[in-house]
Amino acid sequence: MEVPEHRALLGVDVVGSARNEGYHLNTVHGAVAEMVRDALATAGIGRADVVEWEPTGDGALLTLPSRRLGAVLDAAHHLDGLAAQHNRHRKPDIRLRLAVEIGPVGAQPGLYAPKIALSRLLNASVFKELVARCDGMNTALIVSDGALRAVFGGDYTRHVRRTDFSPLAVRDKEFADTAWVRVPGCDPHKPGPAEPPASPPGGRVVNVVNGSFNGVQAGEVHGGIHLG
Template sequence: MEVPEHRALLGVDVVGSTRNEGYHLDTVRAAVDGMVRAALATAGVGRSDVVEWEPTGDGALLTLSSRRLGAVLDAAHHLDGSAAEHNRHRKPDIRLRLAVEVGPVGPRPGLYAAKIALCRLLDAPAFKELVARCAGAATALIVSDGVLRAAFGGDYTRHVRRTDFAPLAVRDKEFSATAWVRVPGYDTRAPQPGPTGTPPAGHGRVVNVVNGSFYGVQAGDVHGGIHLGVPPPR
């Protein structure tokens, strides 16, 4: 048997959709579909590049030509702008979790390994927790290591950059991997809170910016003198 052609996969899921009232479901689904179609078109992805579009409740799983991988990542960038614009003018708010994977996918619908990996990335608890912490973000994108290496092995994107991504260890059921995440407007490279909600030991830092005299300070690294309780000598 021949190995199926490699495809780019885009997974889209609405954050907190179960909290929406029933009468909003069709509205949200139609809005998300419209956003995805518009984002792909803006990124230069034509209809012929979309091999399959599978509805997944309030989201979708798209199979696309792998040669359009860079454009798929740029489409995620455009989706962020569309969702943010929607949320400024319409209710309910729409926040999206996005995932991109690449791998062999056959010509008929089915459970291919690449599609399973995409779903594991999208549903990974670590990714959902990150999205919850970035509560003001319109979208969050997670990609596999293979996608990162393929997309940024050359000049294949217009808007998304390699430096936008930070590593995230993910685990979902039997799946575990180091994935890469991008949340526009948030520094995902910053230390993440531990299980108790406090920063892991060794990563806490207090930064003080002071204009004028100040005689009490909390600091991580200190360069120079600190004077407590009395004015500094003149």
């Protein structure tokens, strides 16, 4: 049995789609499909290059020739600009999670290891948490280590650079890998907002004091205390 040809995979998913009102669903679905087609065309990927386009609810899973991997990453770059343009002029806002993987995929529809890996990347909780921290982002892209090494092993992209990406350790079920993320306008290593300190129980001031202090309000004191 022969190993299937290697393919480039692009996964697209809408962030927070469940929060959209029902009457927006068709609008969002159509807008995302149009943006993906426009981004592919701008990156030089024709319709004939798309081996398979699988709808995934409000998103899509695209299978393309592996030789187009660099153009797929450039298409992700163009998707960011298209989403930003949409969000400036139309409602509801559309923010996208994008994933790119590469590997052997058969000609017949089915579950192949690279498609499963792409799904793990796209839906990894650590990736979703990063997206939630990046307020105002339009797209967030996650790329497998294998795809990143393949595309930046030469000069295969026009707009996306290796330095745009930061490592992200991904674990989801049995899947574990170091992936790479690109979120325009957001530093993936910037921590989220700090949790506010917990209030004392019942609003009571609680201080534990060791040594001698003057004018201290405390619930528990060890040592001498002098009140003026």
